[in-house]
Amino acid sequence: MTDTPNPPRLATQLVRGGLSRSQHKETAEAIYMTSGFVYDSAAEADARFAGTSPGYLYGRYANPTVRVFEERMMALEGAEECLAVSSGMAAVQAAVMANLKAGDRVLGARAMFSSCLWILDTLLPRFGVDVELVDGGDLDAWRAAAARGVTLALIETPANPVLSGVDIAAVADIVHAAGGKLIVDNAFASPVLQKPFTMGADLVVYSATKHIDGQGRTLGGVVLGAKDLIDANIREFLRHTGPALSPFNAWTLAKGLETIVLRVEKQSETAARLAERFAGHAKLKRLLYPHHKDHPDRALHLKQMRMGGTLIALDVQGGRAEAWRFLDALQLIDISNNLGDAKTLATHPETTTHRRLSEDARARIGVAGSTIRISVGLEDPEDLAADIAQALDAV
Numbered sequence: 125m126t127d128t129p130n131p132p133r134l135a136t137q138l139v140r141g142g143l144s145r146s147q148h149k150e151t152a153e154a155i156y157m158t159s160g161f162v163y164d165s166a167a168e169a170d171a172r173f174a175g176t177s178p179g180y181l182y183g184r185y186a187n188p189t190v191r192v193f194e195e196r197m198m199a200l201e202g203a204e205e206c207l208a209v210s211s212g213m214a215a216v217q218a219a220v221m222a223n224l225k226a227g228d229r230v231l232g233a234r235a236m237f238s239s240c241l242w243i244l245d246t247l248l249p250r251f252g253v254d255v256e257l258v259d260g261g262d263l264d265a266w267r268a269a270a271a272r273g274v275t276l277a278l279i280e281t282p283a284n285p286v287l288s289g290v291d292i293a294a295v296a297d298i299v300h301a302a303g304g305k306l307i308v309d310n311a312f313a314s315p316v317l318q319k320p321f322t323m324g325a326d327l328v329v330y331s332a333t334k335h336i337d338g339q340g341r342t343l344g345g346v347v348l349g350a351k352d353l354i355d356a357n358i359r360e361f362l363r364h365t366g367p368a369l370s371p372f373n374a375w376t377l378a379k380g381l382e383t384i385v386l387r388v389e390k391q392s393e394t395a396a397r398l399a400e401r402f403a404g405h406a407k408l409k410r411l412l413y414p415h416h417k418d419h420p421d422r423a424l425h426l427k428q429m430r431m432g433g434t435l436i437a438l439d440v441q442g443g444r445a446e447a448w449r450f451l452d453a454l455q456l457i458d459i460s461n462n463l464g465d466a467k468t469l470a471t472h473p474e475t476t477t478h479r480r481l482s483e484d485a486r487a488r489i490g491v492a493g494s495t496i497r498i499s500v501g502l503e504d505p506e507d508l509a510a511d512i513a514q515a516l517d518a519v
């Protein structure tokens with residue numbers, strides 16, 4: 125046996141990180157379900173607010189159960205600091221808005237989750253921020269856009285929903301050379317499979333609702349980065365705007381992290397097996413899986429992701445009617461717009477997650493009426509294969 129290093133190895137930190145037992149010595153983490161904290165004296169309250177005495181002040185700023193979750197996320201991501209919030213969108217909003225003022229310029233990859241796109245193309249311009257969208261995979265387009273100025277850039281890779289890739293290291297270099305900062309939304313890859321900080325990201329954001337919970341129970345989000353960057357703007361932004369994570373939800377997410385590596389690896393193995401089984405099926409126009417040989421961005425995904433991930437995109441022969449026929453024929457797999465769950469879920473992006481986009485905008489990022497996204501869960505792979513096969517028969 126080798127000694128336990130300090131800090132311990134990752135698997136140990138994901139189960140024990142941040143644990144501080146109460147006087148009752150409970151096994152599982154206690155849930156500090158409290159909005160406020162009390163002080164022994166007026167002078168103690170003064171010292172806490174002055175920051176000269178350590179301790180908690182108020183649930184909107186920080187909470188011991190939320191901190192357990194944040195510390196486990198820091199260990200998993202290899203980040204100096206983490207702040208947890210009530211949803212993935214609260215995390216994206218904070219990472220973006222806290223670092224901008226009127227006159228700044230934001231670049232974004234065109235293929236991203238549509239609420240993230242709404243922040244860029246609808247919200248920011250109202251406040252005098254110039255926004256330019258580029259094709260995420262086109263490095264010349266990034267260079268040209270950055271030459272016009274960049275304060276922040278936001279990318280998602282693999283991107284929702286057809287799993288296109290963005291070269292994180294190359295975009296980080298371009299953005300840094302122009303004086304900007306890069307935010308990576310790593311929700312689809314999960315913190316288990318892709319490490320954006322090792323490729324130059326300045327901030328990483330997650331919808332913890334996805335693989336981090338992984339069992340369809342709660343919304344949540346996190347922003348991770350260097351301590352000075354989080355302290356510069358994001359901590360204050362969150363403290364004063366208020367999207368605090370409930371201690372109960374933080375507890376649920378911290379427990380999710382105890383099993384995230386096992387879940388994501390198993391789900392990715394099953395997804396790879398299903399992709400292999402159904403690629404080239406007569407009822408499919410195409411099947412896209414990040415590490416499958418047919419994916420146009422395979423080389424990039426192989427470089428950036430340790431496994432191919434839990435998501436598969438496919439286009440059935442025909443259009444929306446045929447896609448709906450496939451979805452309605454599923455017997456085991458559920459129709460849902462969530463992802464990263466232990467239950468396998470199928471989505472029709474055109475009419476759900478991406479319905480806000482024009483047909484042209486959808487076409488540019490590869491979403492058609494025939495497109496279906498499958499988030500692969502923890503069921504037996506053979507049961508999932510049988511369900512997909514019989515649903516394809518119905519197309």
Ligand SMILES: Cc1ncc(COP(=O)(O)O)c(C=O)c1O
Pocket residue numbers: 211212213214216237239240280284309311312330331332333334343344345
């Ligand atoms: C890539 C991506 N970013 C952000 C979000 C927003 O997360 P949430 O629903 O937790 O607010 C989602 C999902 O909804 C997503 O898929």
